[in-house]
Amino acid sequence: MVSKTSKNMQNLRRKAIEKLGGKCVRCGISDERVLCFDHVNSDGHTERKEVNSAVYHRKLYQQIIAGERDDIQLLCANCNQIKALEKREWEKISNK
Numbered sequence: 290m291v292s293k294t295s296k297n298m299q300n301l302r303r304k305a306i307e308k309l310g311g312k313c314v315r316c317g318i319s320d321e322r323v324l325c326f327d328h329v330n331s332d333g334h335t336e337r338k339e340v341n342s343a344v345y346h347r348k349l350y351q352q353i354i355a356g357e358r359d360d361i362q363l364l365c366a367n368c369n370q371i372k373a374l375e376k377r378e379w380e381k382i383s384n385k
């Protein structure tokens with residue numbers, strides 16, 4: 290059973306995805322089931338602790354829809370993983 294709240298969240302998420310162009314910025318896949326919201330600067334330290342809360346997501350979606358977030362991009366699960374791996378490689382190099 291889908292509650293009204295999660296239905297609203299799905300709608301918000303879909304609108305936020307549309308607002309950001311509706312596809313992965315790297316490979317262009319437009320299947321919203323694999324798309325996720327990525328911090329361009331990949332830092333997110335200040336927000337990370339809230340990331341798993343519904344309140345955080347609702348606020349994030351609303352800000353994106355309102356055009357208030359230019360630091361969020363769409364990545365698919367694959368590209369998100371690749372970006373994380375590249376970042377790790379980069380940190381390995383820079384720590385030498």
Ligand SMILES: [Zn+2]
Pocket residue numbers: 313314315316317318364365366367368369
């Ligand atoms: Zn992708």
